[in-house]
Amino acid sequence: MALLTFExxxxxxxxxxxxxxxxxxxxxxxxxxxxxxxGSGKTTLMKAxxxxxPCASGRIVMGEGLKPNEIGYxxxxxxxxxxxxxxxxxxxxxxxxxxxxxxxxxGKRERETAxxxxxxxxxxPxxxxxxxxxxxGQQQRVLLARALCAxxxxxxxxxxxxxxxxxxxxxxxxxxxxxxxRGMTIVMVSHDVEEAVRSCxxxxxxxxxxxxxxxxxxxxxxxxxxxxxxxxxx
Amino acid sequence: xxxxxxxxxxxIMIRALVVGTLxxxxxxxxxxxxxxxxxxxxxxxxxxxxxxALAIAAVLHAGKASMAVSLPIVMLAxxxxxxxxxxxxxxxxAAIAVLSTGAIAVxxxxxxxxxxxYQDICNSxxxxxxxxxxxxxxxxxxxxxxxxxxxxxxxxxxxxxxxTFDASFAKATxxxxxxxxxxxxxxxxxTVVIGMKMVGAIMVSGLxxxxxxxxxxxxxxxxxVMITSAALSLVCFFTxxxxxxxxxxxxxxxxxxxxxxxxxxxxxxxxxxxxxxxxKTRGIVVEPPCKASR
Numbered sequence: 001m002a003l004l005t006f007e008x009x010x011x012x013x014x015x016x017x018x019x020x021x022x023x024x025x026x027x028x029x030x031x032x033x034x035x036x037x038x039g040s041g042k043t044t045l046m047k048a049x050x051x052x053x054p055c056a057s058g059r060i061v062m063g064e065g066l067k068p069n070e071i072g073y074x075x076x077x078x079x080x081x082x083x084x085x086x087x088x089x090x091x092x093x094x095x096x097x098x099x100x101x102x103x104x105x106x107g108k109r110e111r112e113t114a115x116x117x118x119x120x121x122x123x124x125p126x127x128x129x130x131x132x133x134x135x136x137g138q139q140q141r142v143l144l145a146r147a148l149c150a151x152x153x154x155x156x157x158x159x160x161x162x163x164x165x166x167x168x169x170x171x172x173x174x175x176x177x178x179x180x181x182r183g184m185t186i187v188m189v190s191h192d193v194e195e196a197v198r199s200c201x202x203x204x205x206x207x208x209x210x211x212x213x214x215x216x217x218x219x220x221x222x223x224x225x226x227x228x229x230x231x232x233x234x
Numbered sequence: 235x236x237x238x239x240x241x242x243x244x245x246i247m248i249r250a251l252v253v254g255t256l257x258x259x260x261x262x263x264x265x266x267x268x269x270x271x272x273x274x275x276x277x278x279x280x281x282x283x284x285x286x287a288l289a290i291a292a293v294l295h296a297g298k299a300s301m302a303v304s305l306p307i308v309m310l311a312x313x314x315x316x317x318x319x320x321x322x323x324x325x326x327x328a329a330i331a332v333l334s335t336g337a338i339a340v341x342x343x344x345x346x347x348x349x350x351x352y353q354d355i356c357n358s359x360x361x362x363x364x365x366x367x368x369x370x371x372x373x374x375x376x377x378x379x380x381x382x383x384x385x386x387x388x389x390x391x392x393x394x395x396x397x398t399f400d401a402s403f404a405k406a407t408x409x410x411x412x413x414x415x416x417x418x419x420x421x422x423x424x425t426v427v428i429g430m431k432m433v434g435a436i437m438v439s440g441l442x443x444x445x446x447x448x449x450x451x452x453x454x455x456x457x458x459v460m461i462t463s464a465a466l467s468l469v470c471f472f473t474x475x476x477x478x479x480x481x482x483x484x485x486x487x488x489x490x491x492x493x494x495x496x497x498x499x500x501x502x503x504x505x506x507x508x509x510x511x512x513x514k515t516r517g518i519v520v521e522p523p524c525k526a527s528r
Binding site for chain 1: 270271272389390391392393395396398399400402403404405406407408409450453454455456457459
């Protein structure tokens with residue numbers, strides 16, 4: 001059974017229908033890029049997947065024992081976070097909050113998970129540094145480590161490279177591909193079509209309803225893919 | 235007034251110091267979250283509602299049990315404010331302005347019907363002239379409620395961090411964000427009501443905001459900010475309180491004035507620290523290697 005199955009999902013936001021008839025499934029280990037223009041419903045779809053918004057119709061089925069709160073989420077940065085006084089360790093550790101149950105404080109297991117993920121992303125030297133003093137790329141890596149703490153199976157990323165310069169962006173995608181190669185399923189919402197096609201294994205092109213569902217290689221050679229890539233390249 | 239202090243010094247002093255310590259702790263802990271969540275003005279708005287609530291208490295001749303009347307009113311106002319802001323029924327700052335000016339207007343009118351309008355208005359706005367005027371009922375309410383605030387804060391510390399830093403991430407990992415917003419609103423309301431007795435409605439939001447702002451100038455981790463904020467709040471309270479005895483002035487303004495001074499000092503220390511750090515790290519790019527991409 002697939003890790004995530006969208007069964008003719010319809011979505012509304014603020015009373016407006018933003019997407020309908022979205023059906024596709026994500027298998028374990030795949031790297032999906034959900035692309036589309038502003039207002040195409042991709043962010044709403046992601047929120048429904050995370051359980052932040054209800055589906056107006058249809059449903060999202062999770063397989064392989066995945067629970068809704070076991071998805072690692074990398075949201076877009078808010079203005080509040082940019083100057084937030086917190087150490088890198090504090091932020092990463094807060095990723096384990098979902099699997100702690102009713103316990104009020106973090107235990108040894110949570111601290112170890114946080115350390116492992118910081119080590120994986122090369123953040124250990126920055127452990128004691130303040131989040132607000134890091135560069136944009138480093139901050140994004142901290143939030144990625146936090147998302148990894150929340151999950152063992154599936155990451156959901158919301159426009160992860162917004163505001164990063166090209167070099168840092170390329171490095172971030174390399175990091176995602178490495179994490180993906182270690183067996184992590186990734187679903188990424190992005191308007192960076194070129195990078196999505198280059199890095200993702202599968203593409204969902206959304207414009208209120210799916211225009212394309214398939215592998216990235218197929219997308220590149222499809223009429224819609226070629227058209228969209230050309231449009232966004234200008 | 236000063237003679238009063240000397241007559242019953244031990245009892246009055248202990249009473250004022252115990253309540254002051256607890257209130258300062260509550261305010262400093264909550265302040266960090268409120269400032270970071272950009273909710274500073276909520277504390278300010280609620281203090282004006284508190285003024286209105288004290289007017290109602292005065293008209294009802296609640297006298298010694300004024301807190302029992304003002305607590306539920308301010309808490310209700312806090313829930314309404316949160317609800318308006320979260321549901322986007324109204325812009326947050328507009329809602330606060332409406333509520334606080336309304337409460338001041340109605341409150342001032344109501345105070346006309348109290349036994350001693352001038353004295354009551356003055357006490358409500360600027361804090362009781364001496365904390366000795368704290369009645370038994372109010373003191374026990376203050377102590378009980380502030381211990382509860384501190385306890386809840388410590389118990390939910392990790393979740394409060396998560397919700398403050400990133401509400402949408404917290405929500406996605408199954409934290410009941412709405413519940414914690416309401417809890418923060420309730421705790422703020424409670425702190426405003428008990429803090430108001432000490433420093434008055436006009437200055438109580440200073441009690442909440444100053445220690446947090448000062449702490450953020452010098453500390454850069456959440457836990458150290460919390461601890462610094464609490465410590466600063468206590469130091470400022472004690473300094474301000476004894477200063478007011480010395481100057482024969484009201485404790486409220488004295489405490490807040492010390493807070494202002496401590497904020498300025500922290501700003502100075504903060505800017506010195508950044509200057510030293512940038513000098514140290516100039517030219518060194520901290521870009522650690524990545525295990526995952528090796």
